[in-house]
Amino acid sequence: MVRLALVSQDAPGARERAVMLDGVRITFDLAGGGTYEAVDTVHLAVEEHEFVAIVGPTGCGKSTLLNAAAGLLKPSAGTVRIFGEPLSGLNRRAGYLFQQDSLMPWKTALENVAIGLEVAGTPAREARDRARDWLGRVGLGAFCERYPHMLSGGQRKRVGLAQVLIRDPKILFMDEPFGPLDAQTRLIMGDLLLSLWSTDKKAVMFVTHDLEEAIALADRVVIMSAGPAARIIGDYRIPLARPRDIAEIKLDPQFHEAHREIWHALKEEVLKGYRQGDRS
Amino acid sequence: MSRTFLLLLQVLVAVVIVLLWHVASSTGLFGDPKTIRFFFSTPVDVVTRIGTWFAGGTIWYHLGITLLESALAFGLGSVGGVVIGFWFARRPMLAAVFDPYVKAANALPRVVLAPIFALWLGLGIWSKVALGITLVFFIVFFNVYQGVKEVSPAVLANARMLGMNERQLLRHVYLPSALSWMFSSLHTSVGFAVVGAVVGEYLGSSAGLGYLIHQAEGVFDVTGVFAGMFVLMAFVILIDWIVTKVENRLLIWRPRPATAAG
Numbered sequence: 001m002v003r004l005a006l007v008s009q010d011a012p013g014a015r016e017r018a019v020m021l022d023g024v025r026i027t028f029d030l031a032g033g034g035t036y037e038a039v040d041t042v043h044l045a046v047e048e049h050e051f052v053a054i055v056g057p058t059g060c061g062k063s064t065l066l067n068a069a070a071g072l073l074k075p076s077a078g079t080v081r082i083f084g085e086p087l088s089g090l091n092r093r094a095g096y097l098f099q100q101d102s103l104m105p106w107k108t109a110l111e112n113v114a115i116g117l118e119v120a121g122t123p124a125r126e127a128r129d130r131a132r133d134w135l136g137r138v139g140l141g142a143f144c145e146r147y148p149h150m151l152s153g154g155q156r157k158r159v160g161l162a163q164v165l166i167r168d169p170k171i172l173f174m175d176e177p178f179g180p181l182d183a184q185t186r187l188i189m190g191d192l193l194l195s196l197w198s199t200d201k202k203a204v205m206f207v208t209h210d211l212e213e214a215i216a217l218a219d220r221v222v223i224m225s226a227g228p229a230a231r232i233i234g235d236y237r238i239p240l241a242r243p244r245d246i247a248e249i250k251l252d253p254q255f256h257e258a259h260r261e262i263w264h265a266l267k268e269e270v271l272k273g274y275r276q277g278d279r280s
Numbered sequence: 281m282s283r284t285f286l287l288l289l290q291v292l293v294a295v296v297i298v299l300l301w302h303v304a305s306s307t308g309l310f311g312d313p314k315t316i317r318f319f320f321s322t323p324v325d326v327v328t329r330i331g332t333w334f335a336g337g338t339i340w341y342h343l344g345i346t347l348l349e350s351a352l353a354f355g356l357g358s359v360g361g362v363v364i365g366f367w368f369a370r371r372p373m374l375a376a377v378f379d380p381y382v383k384a385a386n387a388l389p390r391v392v393l394a395p396i397f398a399l400w401l402g403l404g405i406w407s408k409v410a411l412g413i414t415l416v417f418f419i420v421f422f423n424v425y426q427g428v429k430e431v432s433p434a435v436l437a438n439a440r441m442l443g444m445n446e447r448q449l450l451r452h453v454y455l456p457s458a459l460s461w462m463f464s465s466l467h468t469s470v471g472f473a474v475v476g477a478v479v480g481e482y483l484g485s486s487a488g489l490g491y492l493i494h495q496a497e498g499v500f501d502v503t504g505v506f507a508g509m510f511v512l513m514a515f516v517i518l519i520d521w522i523v524t525k526v527e528n529r530l531l532i533w534r535p536r537p538a539t540a541a542g
Contacts, residue, residue: 072437090440102438106456106533115452116442149535160438167443 016083018171018203019046019069023078026064038064040229041078044222046171049201053214055266056224062207063099063175065224069205070096070173082171095169097160097177103148109135109159110144116167134162138192154185158192165196172197174206178213190217190246198243211266215258216246223266234265298323321503329507343515345488349405349477350519353412354470358462360413361420366458368421369428386418390476394483403485412476419469420462427461428454463530470523474516489515 026039038061046052056062067073069080071091080087082094103112114131118124135144138158140151148156157177164172178186194217197204208214214221215238223234240254249255304310305322333339368375390411397407431453439453462469481490489512496504 070441072440092443094441096438096441098434098438100432100434102432102434104435104439104453104456106460107452108533115439115444119442119444119448119452147533149533163438163442 016048017045017081018048018050018083019044019205020081020084021045021065021069021078022081024065024068024075024080025077026061026068026073027076037229039068039075040231042232044232046203046205048170048203051197051201051204051206051217051219052222053206053208053218053220054222054224055208055211055214056230057209057226060224060226061228061230062224066096066173066175066205066207070094072096091171093169094171094173095164095167096173097157097164097175099176099179101148101156103156103159103163105148108145108147109140109151112148112159113162113166116163120167130166131162134166135159137196138162154181154189157181157189161193161196168200170202172202172204174204176208177206179208186213187246193217194242194244194246211259211263212250215240215255215262216244216249221262223262234262236262318500319502321506325503326506326510329503330511333507333511339492339511342488342492343511345405346474346477346481346490346515349408349480349488350412350470350473352405352409353476354416354473356409357413357416357473358420358469361417362424362458362462364417365421365424366428366454369425369458370454375425382418382421390414391479391483394480397480398484408477408480408485408488411480412473415472415476416469419465419472423461423465424458427458430461431457460531460534463527466523466527467520470519471516474519478512 021042021044024039024042024044025037027035027037030036042065044052044065054062054065064073068075069082069087069091071080071087071089071094080091082091103109104115107115110128110131113134114124114127117127117130122130132141132144135141138161140155140158140162143151143155148159151159160177178189181189190213204218206214206217211221218238221234221236221238222232223236224230225233236258238258240249240252240258301320302323305313305316305320307313310316330339368378393414394407394411397410401407401410436449436453439449444452477488478490478493481488482494483490485491489508493505493508493512496502496508
């Protein structure tokens with residue numbers, strides 16, 4: 001019995017497509033001459049209100065793909081469409097939570113969260129009030145005046161989440177955001193992310209190397225092969241009901257079935273990818 | 281080691297040195313005290329001289345002049361360093377073209393410029409300020425340049441994604457980063473501002489601590505030289521203390537290096 005349907009990219013979506021990567025290829029010029037192909041022709045659509053996790057081995061070009069969708073990087077070939085419009089320059093409708101520490105160390109938690117509104121022209125007072133509110137929502141109401149170095153890794157990620165979400169982006173890019181955190185903190189952050197996401201269900205592209213995390217969080221899990229020339233080798237719908245509790249859901253038989261099926265395919269595809277790599 | 285014990289040891293060093301000095305200049309233990317007095321003066325004489333200066337009030341005028349020169353040199357040199365450092369860091373082409381000239385100018389021992397500045401700007405305060413600027417400018421310039429260049433790419437990308445335009449990036453990302461580098465070199469640049477002022481005064485002026493020391497040397501007044509040196513030391517320590525206070529205030533966001541428990 002196959003529960004998981006492979007997603008066809010060509011199927012006409014009932015909902016609008018928030019992100020559409022159409023034949024995106026990304027190559028880098030190497031310092032010693034020649035080029036390195038990081039991502040090979042990727043077709044990927046993320047619908048509005050859809051939570052898509054992209055899973056692949058570390059260094060497979062997942063982050064590169066995300067940067068292309070965010071407009072931080074121009075693809076060598078193919079187009080990026082955001083709500084149907086070709087992307088040029090930065091993706092202004094997206095928020096991006098980075099893997100590395102990216103808070104401004106010279107600003108307090110409150111200032112870091114408020115800055116996204118302030119630069120958009122919101123009066124400072126109002127921006128601060130809303131930032132305080134957002135810090136409360138991520139559970140850091142008592143830490144407004146702390147500087148990033150006075151916060152733990154998990155707390156910094158919470159500030160980062162508030163910093164991104166306060167601007168109310170229509171699309172959310174997350175690049176292994178909980179990667180550096182310990183296992184317990186990751187669970188808590190996952191639950192926090194889902195509860196915040198459930199209020200307005202932004203389109204999410206969530207990059208991770210952790211298949212369990214991907215299944216627990218996402219509506220759809222996209223598998224990428226190992227680089228160089230990484231491509232998409234699997235695309236699965238996750239039928240688990242929402243709201244989800246990350247710790248609980250890992251005990252759900254459906255979770256195990258999804259995990260087993262994706263892992264099975266992933267393993268075969270990865271091995272196939274290796275064999276192809278050997279031939280060329 | 282407790283703070284008081286440390287302070288006690290520090291004071292002890294001064295006491296021992298002054299005591300040795302006193303013994304050498306008033307007894308025959310280390311040779312003829314008359315000769316030693318001629319070359320080193322005596323602690324009592326030096327303290328008396330400093331007392332006279334402060335009691336008479338003349339020293340305040342000289343201190344004021346040196347302070348003014350140092351402050352102007354620091355202020356103008358810093359502003360120049362920040363502006364040019366920023367400009368070069370944001371225009372790699374410009375930086376590449378001027379690179380050998382910046383290095384050449386920085387390699388020049390600034391003392392040789394003092395007579396030229398005196399010629400150009402006269403014996404007033406501005407020739408000293410100019411000398412101080414040439415010292416302060418390069419320290420600030422190199423630090424600001426580095427600070428702009430070394431902004432974390434993640435912080436920069438994040439700021440861009442948060443919707444900042446170039447001007448806002450300058451204000452919220454590049455400038456704070458550059459200033460933090462500049463502040464971390466505050467002790468050096470303030471110290472150099474004072475050096476520029478005093479050396480300038482020493483080489484030709486009519487006021488200031490450097491002038492005072494130079495005058496005393498001219499008439500073999502060793503007591504005056506030592507008195508001037510001690511006032512200068514106290515002046516520099518006071519300024520350094522103020523700089524530390526300012527630094528702690530401005531760099532509050534920085535993680536403090538872990539200090540060993542005393």
